[in-house]
Amino acid sequence: MNRVLILGAGTAGTMAANHLRGALDESWSITVVDRDDEHHYQPGYLFIPFWMKPERVKKSRRSMLHAGIEFVEAGVSLIHRERREVELIGGRLLAYDWLIIASGTRPDPSLVEGMADGALWRDRVHEFYTLEGSVALKKALADFTGGRILVHISEMPIKCPVAPLEFAFLVEDHFRKKGIRHKVDITYVTPLDGAFTKPVASKELGGLLRDRSIRLAADFAVERIDNDSQRLVSYDGRELPFDLLVTVPPNVGQQFIMDSGLGNDAGFVPVDKHTLRALDDDRIFVLGDASDIPTSKAGSVAHFATEEFIDNFLAAIEDRPLPNAFDGHANCFVESGRGQALLLDFNYETEPLLGTFPVPYAGPLRLLKPTRLNHLGKLAFEQIYWQMLLPGRPIPISSHMTMAGKHKPKE
Numbered sequence: 313m314n315r316v317l318i319l320g321a322g323t324a325g326t327m328a329a330n331h332l333r334g335a336l337d338e339s340w341s342i343t344v345v346d347r348d349d350e351h352h353y354q355p356g357y358l359f360i361p362f363w364m365k366p367e368r369v370k371k372s373r374r375s376m377l378h379a380g381i382e383f384v385e386a387g388v389s390l391i392h393r394e395r396r397e398v399e400l401i402g403g404r405l406l407a408y409d410w411l412i413i414a415s416g417t418r419p420d421p422s423l424v425e426g427m428a429d430g431a432l433w434r435d436r437v438h439e440f441y442t443l444e445g446s447v448a449l450k451k452a453l454a455d456f457t458g459g460r461i462l463v464h465i466s467e468m469p470i471k472c473p474v475a476p477l478e479f480a481f482l483v484e485d486h487f488r489k490k491g492i493r494h495k496v497d498i499t500y501v502t503p504l505d506g507a508f509t510k511p512v513a514s515k516e517l518g519g520l521l522r523d524r525s526i527r528l529a530a531d532f533a534v535e536r537i538d539n540d541s542q543r544l545v546s547y548d549g550r551e552l553p554f555d556l557l558v559t560v561p562p563n564v565g566q567q568f569i570m571d572s573g574l575g576n577d578a579g580f581v582p583v584d585k586h587t588l589r590a591l592d593d594d595r596i597f598v599l600g601d602a603s604d605i606p607t608s609k610a611g612s613v614a615h616f617a618t619e620e621f622i623d624n625f626l627a628a629i630e631d632r633p634l635p636n637a638f639d640g641h642a643n644c645f646v647e648s649g650r651g652q653a654l655l656l657d658f659n660y661e662t663e664p665l666l667g668t669f670p671v672p673y674a675g676p677l678r679l680l681k682p683t684r685l686n687h688l689g690k691l692a693f694e695q696i697y698w699q700m701l702l703p704g705r706p707i708p709i710s711s712h713m714t715m716a717g718k719h720k721p722k723e
């Protein structure tokens with residue numbers, strides 16, 4: 313029996329397991345490990361503070377895995393690469409021939425002084441990158457009657473780098489609808505030099521922040537949260553007072569990656585960005601947010617990369633050259649409030665551009681412009697996620713980015 317072991321039954325691990333079960337014969341066992349049996353639709357965390365019921369984002373991980381895949385509910389504590397074994401919390405060992413790491417990233421609020429260890433944590437300092445956090449934030453928003461809100465990114469990279477921007481737009485819309493927008497001062501605080509990483513998207517999204525009277529505090533490298541004076545403090549001495557701080561804590565790789573000597577400083581596994589094979593070990597592939605590939609950490613990236621990975625894996629096990637090269641394709645909706653959203657489509661080489669998607673001129677989706685249809689696309693993504701992506705069903709969007717419909721701004 314040949315053994316594939318997958319660490320993590322989130323977006324990437326579940327898709328990979330289901331695809332591989334269809335591609336490998338019965339001489340292969342596929343085992344997936346995760347610490348619990350609750351798969352979360354993480355994009356839903358953004359909506360929970362505003363309208364989505366928390367129960368709606370959860371499904372059993374086991375129920376998302378096809379027949380013929382073994383699910384082991386346990387935490388991973390260490391990878392013993394030399395013996396090709398994974399040690400689980402409690403000491404059980406799982407042997408593998410091929411290992412797929414799909415353990416994602418996690419927010420770690422202990423990395424900023426005064427965040428998780430501060431008196432204001434989950435009181436006036438909130439996050440929405442966990443289910444618990446987004447539920448607590450819902451209550452904080454309901455109780456908020458006016459004052460200064462900071463929407464803040466601690467450091468990059470984070471998963472779904474547009475989510476804090478989306479939160480800023482949605483919270484602005486929320487207080488507008490409540491009729492108290494004039495009592496709420498909103499600032500978007502980022503370590504980047506603008507609203508987003510790349511010039512075209514940064515210009516469009518920065519313009520939208522201005523339109524909504526949301527201030528931008530750029531190049532803000534957070535040093536600490538001063539809980540006594542309710543201020544966010546940067547290394548260069550700037551201090552931003554707040555009544556409500558909605559932060560994205562630093563996102564790091566999992567502890568077992570660091571303990572196994574596989575990760576970089578932030579705990580992400582260095583891989584070949586085109587094949588997703590670990591640089592230090594031919595028997596390991598890394599899918600989803602757990603790797604160090606230089607594109608967004610996003611479910612769409614996990615999806616496109618996994619599609620490219622399957623044929624590479626089938627080649628690797630037969631010792632053939634790997635046929636596919638992942639191009640870093642990411643496709644992200646950005647909620648902009650007012651029942652609208654923008655769409656970003658980019659890869660390693662091409663920054664997000666203006667245009668239409670997926671069909672040139674016809675769209676129907678618009679790139680980098682807020683439209684109602686983009687928003688409906690974002691909402692439809694939830695069902696596409698559960699019904700198409702996780703089970704490994706094909707969707708009519710190429711895993712390679714195309715320039716069709718995109719146009720570069722004039723120099």
Ligand SMILES: Cc1cc2nc3c(=O)[nH]c(=O)nc-3n(C[C@H](O)[C@H](O)[C@H](O)COP(=O)(O)OP(=O)(O)OC[C@H]3O[C@@H](n4cnc5c(N)ncnc54)[C@H](O)[C@@H]3O)c2cc1C
Binds near residue numbers: 347440599611644
């Ligand atoms: C607020 C928010 C909004 C988002 N919106 C979007 C969006 O609109 N579009 C989009 O494309 N993406 C979005 N994302 C990002 C998307 O959810 C992630 O990029 C995607 O889930 C990554 O998949 P993954 O499999 O790498 O990691 P995950 O889905 O996080 O799965 C990792 C799994 O590994 C398990 N694991 C970790 N460590 C261990 C261990 N030691 N032992 C056992 N199991 C372990 C975890 O329990 C988890 O199930 C959003 C994320 C957030 C937080």
